[in-house]
Structure formats: structure tokens, C-alpha cells
Amino acid sequence: MCLRGTAAKLSSGSLGDLAGTEMRRRPMQWKRYGTVAVILSVLLGGAYVFWLDSQTAELPAGIVRSNGRIEAERIDVATKLPGRIAEVRVSEGQWVEAGSLVAHMDTAEIDAQLRQAKAAVAQAEQQKLQTEALLNQRLSEQEFAQAEFARAEQLAARGHAPQELVDQRKSALTTADAGVAAARAGIDLAxxxxxxxxxxxxxxxxxxADADLVAPHDGRVQYILAKAGEVVGAGGRVVTLTDLTDIYMTIFLPARDAGLLAIGSEARIVLDPIPEYVIPATVTFVASTAQFTPKSVETADERDQLMFRVKLTIPEDLLKAYQEQAKAGVAGVGYVRTDDTAPWPDVLSVKLPQ
Incomplete structure (x- = not known):
């Protein structure tokens, strides 16, 4: 019995030691895996930085680079008048063409007012017809009154009718003339x-018509800001479109480089997700004031720290050709020439996806 107990104790103790050893090994293995992952991340990051540095090192004099991000003009489709949204007919990411219906406002009240206004038109037209008929009646009465007055005058001249009859016929004619004038005024009023x-x-x-919200320009739906059933005020935005025919990269250059740029000069864009391609662009804007200004600019070195915003616009025909791939928010690098005579290096030759 003692031997068996001793063996059982030894056996259980050995198993416990083995289990403890195994548990201690696992954290060490996880630590090794984590270390390897960190090393790989550092190596990959270093390789990418090295690639960027190599690209910069190959740049000849007269060409500078700066980090930037692709941007696109946004178009807000908003309602002109307050009301309830009846239907939103697009979804995020959908391509829409100019003039296509994007959303529809509830028009029950406007439709009722429109029917009332059309009924008022019909009523006014009927009143005009009645006034025209009344004018014909008044003209007939006027003609009869004129004849009666003329007869009374002839009879009075021959002594066959009293002056009182002449006065009565003259009064009747005056009344008929007034009736004709009133009828004609009624037609003008109608x-x-x-x-x-x-x-x-x-x-x-x-x-x-304004209740039908249509796309003012070709573009892709980026945001849906209101849903069917929501009540929005005048000018309330319902959908935001991205104008993919006006895509550009914004970069910032120091004063010494921005001052040498010419509007319309060539540029190049390389995007981080597709560094193997080089996209042509054009310098379309250089800010007239600095975006980053130090506290004082008394020395030349401090003036070199002034950063100016530069806009590199991608050609519209190129954007149409790659409409499905074009999108905003992608980071990359923009290259510009401060010297128009400087040749583009081979690494910045235009290269587009096939």
C-alpha cells in the first residue's frame, strides 16, 4: 500500500511538473511569434521607406515631390422647400447621371394646391365667357336705346312727342352705354x-418639380444623409455626390518651390495602393497665401518654412476612361517641375493600367 501511494504521488507530481513546464513554454512561443511579426513589419516598412527614398534620390534638379491625398469635388443634392422625404431612389456607391431622379419629396399638399389653382383658372375662364356674353347683350341693348332715342328726337321735332319722352330715351341710352363699358371692363378683369x-x-x-430631386451632374453617390419618412428643412441635404470628372491631389510645397511653379505645367501622381503606375496631372492652382506660417518670417530660413497649397488635377478624359477605379481619399505622392526644361526621369514616365 505504501509503495502504491508513493508511486501515485510520484506519478501525479511528474504530471504536474510536465504540465507546468508546458504552460511556461507557450507564453515563450507566443512571444517569439510576436517578435517575428514585429521584425517583419519593420522590415516591410523599411523596404517601403527605402523605395520612396530611392525614388526621391533619382529625381533630377528641377523636380520636387510632396505627399498628398486624392480629393474630389462634392455636390450636395438638397431640397428647396421644407417637407417630408417620400422616397430615396439611390444607394451609396451608385453611379448616377445628370438629370436622373435621386429622391422624391412628399407632394400631397402641393398637388392639392395645384388642383385648386387649376380649378381657379377654369373658373376665371368661365367668368370671361359669361362676361363676353353679357357684353353682347349690353351692345344689343345699346343699339336699341340708340334707335329709340333717335325716334323720340324725330317725333319731338315734328311735335308728335313730348320732351319728357326724349329725356327718357336719352337716359335709357346713357344706361346702355354704361352697361357696355362695364361689360368690357369685366372682360379685362376676367x-x-x-x-x-x-x-x-x-x-x-x-x-x-422641385420636389423631384435630380442629380445636377454625373457622379457617384457618396453619402445618403436623409432617409424616406424624415422631415427636412429648406436647403436640407439629402444626398451627396462625388464629381469624378474633377479629381485632384492637394500637396504642400515650401515657398522656394511654390514660387517657381507655373499654372498649367505638367505633374505626376503616384498612389500608395498602386505604386507601379504613374498618373499624369496638371498644376491648376497655387495658393496666394501660405497655409503654414511660423510666428515670425524675418529671415530667409523662416520664409522657406512657409508652405503653399498646390492643386494637381487629373485630366477629365483620363478620369472617364477609369471611371470605375477613380475614388477620393487615396494617399500618394505628387511630383511637380519647378523647371519646365527639366526632363522627367524614367521612373516617372506615365504608366497606366491596361
């Missing part, structure tokens, strides 16, 4: 009423 009602219809039709 015509003006029709014009006013037509203007109201046109105004409401314009408001009704």
Missing part, C-alpha cells in the same frame, strides 16, 4: 384673373 391663376399654376408646378 382676362387678368386668368393670367393670375395661370401664374399660380406655374408657381405650384415649379414647386412640384
Amino acid at each position: 382676362t387678368a384673373t386668368i393670367a393670375s391663376a395661370d401664374a399660380t399654376v406655374e408657381r405650384l408646378q415649379s414647386i412640384r
Whole structure:
């Protein structure tokens, strides 16, 4: 019994030692794996930095570089009048063409007002018809009154009718003339009423048309800012589009380089995700004021620290050719020539995906 107990104790102790040793080994193995991962990350990062440095080292005099990010003009599709959104017909990432329906506002109230305005036009037109008929009646009465007055005058001249009858016929003629004038004024009023009602219809039709939110330009839907059923105020943004025909990279250059740039000069863009390709661009903007200004600029060295924003725009025809690949937010490097006679090195020769 003692031997068996001793053996059992030895056996259990040995197993415990083995388990403890194994548990101690596992953290050490994980530490080794972590160390290897860190070393690989450092090596890859160093390789990328070395590649960038090698690109910079190959740049001849007259060519400078700066980090930047691809940007695109944004177009906000907003509602002109306050109201409830009835439907949003696009989704994020969808390509839309100019004039295509993006969203639709609730138009129940406007439609009711439009029907009322059209009814007012019809009513004014009927009033005009009635006034024209009344004018014909008044003209007939005027003609009869003129004849009666002429007869009364002839009879009075021959002594066959009293002067009182002449005065009565003259009064009747005057009344008939006034009736004709009133009828003609009624026609003018009816015509003006029709014009006013037509203007109201046109105004409401314009408001009704504004309820259909359409894309003002070709672009890709970047954000949907409001959903169906939400109530937005006047000028409330519903959808944001990205104008992929106006894509550019913004870089910042020191004063000594920015001052030598010419608007319209050639540039090159290399994007981080596709460093094997070189995209042509054009310098389309150089800021007139510095974006980064030190506290004092009394010396030449301090003036060299002034950084100016430069815009490198990608050609529109190139963007159309790569419409599906074009997107904003991609980081990269922009290259510009401070000397137009400086040749582009082979590494910056234009190279585009096939």
C-alpha cells in the first residue's frame, strides 16, 4: 500500500511538473511569434521607406515631390422647400447621371394646391365667357336705346312727342352705354384673373418639380444623409455626390518651390495602393497665401518654412476612361517641375493600367 501511494504521488507530481513546464513554454512561443511579426513589419516598412527614398534620390534638379491625398469635388443634392422625404431612389456607391431622379419629396399638399389653382383658372375662364356674353347683350341693348332715342328726337321735332319722352330715351341710352363699358371692363378683369391663376399654376408646378430631386451632374453617390419618412428643412441635404470628372491631389510645397511653379505645367501622381503606375496631372492652382506660417518670417530660413497649397488635377478624359477605379481619399505622392526644361526621369514616365 505504501509503495502504491508513493508511486501515485510520484506519478501525479511528474504530471504536474510536465504540465507546468508546458504552460511556461507557450507564453515563450507566443512571444517569439510576436517578435517575428514585429521584425517583419519593420522590415516591410523599411523596404517601403527605402523605395520612396530611392525614388526621391533619382529625381533630377528641377523636380520636387510632396505627399498628398486624392480629393474630389462634392455636390450636395438638397431640397428647396421644407417637407417630408417620400422616397430615396439611390444607394451609396451608385453611379448616377445628370438629370436622373435621386429622391422624391412628399407632394400631397402641393398637388392639392395645384388642383385648386387649376380649378381657379377654369373658373376665371368661365367668368370671361359669361362676361363676353353679357357684353353682347349690353351692345344689343345699346343699339336699341340708340334707335329709340333717335325716334323720340324725330317725333319731338315734328311735335308728335313730348320732351319728357326724349329725356327718357336719352337716359335709357346713357344706361346702355354704361352697361357696355362695364361689360368690357369685366372682360379685362376676367382676362387678368386668368393670367393670375395661370401664374399660380406655374408657381405650384415649379414647386412640384422641385420636389423631384435630380442629380445636377454625373457622379457617384457618396453619402445618403436623409432617409424616406424624415422631415427636412429648406436647403436640407439629402444626398451627396462625388464629381469624378474633377479629381485632384492637394500637396504642400515650401515657398522656394511654390514660387517657381507655373499654372498649367505638367505633374505626376503616384498612389500608395498602386505604386507601379504613374498618373499624369496638371498644376491648376497655387495658393496666394501660405497655409503654414511660423510666428515670425524675418529671415530667409523662416520664409522657406512657409508652405503653399498646390492643386494637381487629373485630366477629365483620363478620369472617364477609369471611371470605375477613380475614388477620393487615396494617399500618394505628387511630383511637380519647378523647371519646365527639366526632363522627367524614367521612373516617372506615365504608366497606366491596361
